[in-house]
Amino acid sequence: MASDKLIGFLGYNPYGSIAKPIDANGNLVPGAALLWDTDWEDLIQNKTAARREYSLNVDGGNDFTTYNVGASYLNQEGSVITSRFERTTVKASVNTKANNWLELGANMIAGFSNENGPTQSGSSYQSPIQWINSMSNIYPVYKRNVNGGLAYNDLGELIYDYGQDPSQLVNGTRPLLSNENAYAALVEGYKVKNKRTNINVSGFAKIKFNEDLSLRSSIGYQSYLYDNSQWSSNLYGNAAGVGGRIEKNRDTQITKNITNILNYNKSFGDHTFSVDAIMDLYDYTYETTGAQGTGFLPGISVIGGTTMPESVSGSYRKEASSRFSRDTRWGDFYSVGASWIISKEEFLKGNSVVSDLKLRGSYGEVGNNQVLNAGVQNYFPYLQGYESGSSQLDEAGILIGSLVDPNIKWERTGSLNVGLDFGFFKNRITGYVNYFDRKSIDLIMGKAISPSGGGQASIITNIGSLKNYGFEVNLNTINVRNDNFEWSTNINVGRTYNEVLKLNGSDQLIMGLNVLKVGGSRYDFYLQEYAGVDAADGAAMWYKNDANGNKVTTKVYAEATRYIQDKSALPDFEGGFSNYFRYKNIDLNVLFNFSVGGYIYDSSYGGLMNSIKTAGYQLSEDIKDRWQNPGDITDVPKLLASNNDYNSTSTRFLFKNDYLRLKALNLGYNFSDKAVGQMGLKGLRIYFQGDNLLTFQSHKGLDPEQSVGGTTFSRSYQQRTYTVGFNVKL
Incomplete structure (x- = not known):
């Protein structure tokens, strides 16, 4: 029976001297009790x-x-x-x-x-x-003997358990x-x-x-x-x-x-x-x-x-950087902008509704010469370097450094901004609507190369062009304002799109869970597509393209086709809203931020759904929903102790990442001028602030504010903080 081999499989027995704590039906035997539960x-x-x-x-x-x-x-x-x-x-x-x-x-x-x-x-x-x-x-945290009791050193101190004591058949390794x-x-x-x-x-x-x-x-x-x-x-x-x-x-x-x-x-x-x-x-x-x-x-x-x-303005710059070769180090950058204050025109002068109305637009280019190679700054990316320290015994040795492109040149960013600023009812309502279009031209990134490149996996070069474009809306309102009470609101909402415009010499570039392809987005996921579980045998399935290009299922992960998913790490819209209240000397500021429509690939959750192919590996409670008998309908495959691909990279672990978070709350009390004057001060405010107090999210179990690329990396949790403080003006 599998229960007979359980302790040997896990190496540890948290039930102490009870050699077989689990019966043939998977239940605890009478008298079995955990000695530890870390x-x-x-x-x-x-x-x-x-x-x-x-x-x-x-x-x-x-x-x-x-x-x-x-x-x-x-x-x-x-x-x-x-x-x-x-x-x-x-x-x-x-x-x-x-x-x-x-x-x-x-x-x-x-x-x-x-x-x-x-x-x-x-x-x-x-x-x-x-x-x-x-x-x-x-x-356990601390070492245990074969019967599950705590072990001590010669000084009577507890010993940390490192899981490497072959002298014990149980609770040793x-x-x-x-x-x-x-x-x-x-x-x-x-x-x-x-x-x-x-x-x-x-x-x-x-x-x-x-x-x-x-x-x-x-x-x-x-x-x-x-x-x-x-x-x-x-x-x-x-x-x-x-x-x-x-x-x-x-x-x-x-x-x-x-x-x-x-x-x-x-x-x-x-x-x-x-x-x-x-x-x-x-x-x-x-x-x-x-x-x-x-x-x-x-x-x-x-x-x-x-x-x-407010005006028409323009600029032109010619810059040179020694980070590039003499042939490519000069860059030409310019900008131009214009605005029209419509509210100053005769047809709006003295208008009781429109206080301020301005149409503005600008375009400008800036250069980027910051070249990163594996996260490290490369100050001369066009020069072939060598690395020392590869000695063999007494013989000094050097290795060729990263391959270089001698023609690498400035990365340029061109930014177009068109916006409308407005104010109504003596600026009780203010805000703006803004459209932006930012193009990254001659983008500097790593480009994969063939194995014939001397063992090098990539080369830093100008790979192409892409753009980020979208809109942003900001609205401020003064809802109530008098001597004793004040209430104002701010709302900010925006959406960003991304599009690859050009790839130099490549049809596509695969970058982790994404692919760069002309006309596509840098942030669209490029994954094997999960097809669920075969109800007959509990095996995981994925989709592949057959010889005729038809989409069919397979139980062999290596045969699965990677597809560009119609799911992006970029949200449909994101933003925040805040409310400020003041009643006499008491003030309260509440800030929420939110994101809707984006997706996240949760590799941490994928690890927790690893079946049982690795003995002792932590499991998610969702494993209880696994397939167990023919005819079971579920999206969690059967448990297998043998090697399997069930939790390999696929859309199985791609989730919608909508959230609303109470980002900050600040409550304060301002002492009156008379009170602070008696203390010899110019001002005194005491306050309480809380950060990350509440989060409502579509995908539970992780901090929704992850990387812009929509991936997780086992990062430490964002803290919920409480602060009490005071501000003094002397």
């Missing part, structure tokens, strides 16, 4: 994370000189235990009019932060959310993720610390030669230091086999920038003529150092301790 989510998630933030700002001055100094401190616990972020920021600025032709200014801001940053997302099993979705509750324990990893197994220092200093001088001609010169300096240290235990986890691991990384970035802007601005009645001549010098230095060591003595956490090492 709630991994409750252990790993910090559901009462505290946030403390303090800030102080002082400003002042006179008609000629103004200044501002301030400081802030933030201490934030994360949604995963042991995660914490601490930041201190100081800033100062001063501006002065030395005389009628010279203006001077300086600004400084410095930030210092420390972070204990365990893995927060991703598919590795050090990722807390991935672990929660993978590890069954039948496996996990079939799933042995030598790992996500909770223990956070507490004692792995430490990831990040330290950042960021200093920005800038200053400017503006010389006014006459009423029309001026020169502004500015200089900026930024120093950014990033230290990362990672420690992996020498006793437990994935580095125990090499005696532990320590890794240190340091990035240093120095940026210097000098900008000179000569401006000529001349007005002729209702018209203005303006010309700018701009010179910009930019110097960027980036240095990185990394070291890793394995095998260290207890208590060591440094590398040295290891044993191994």
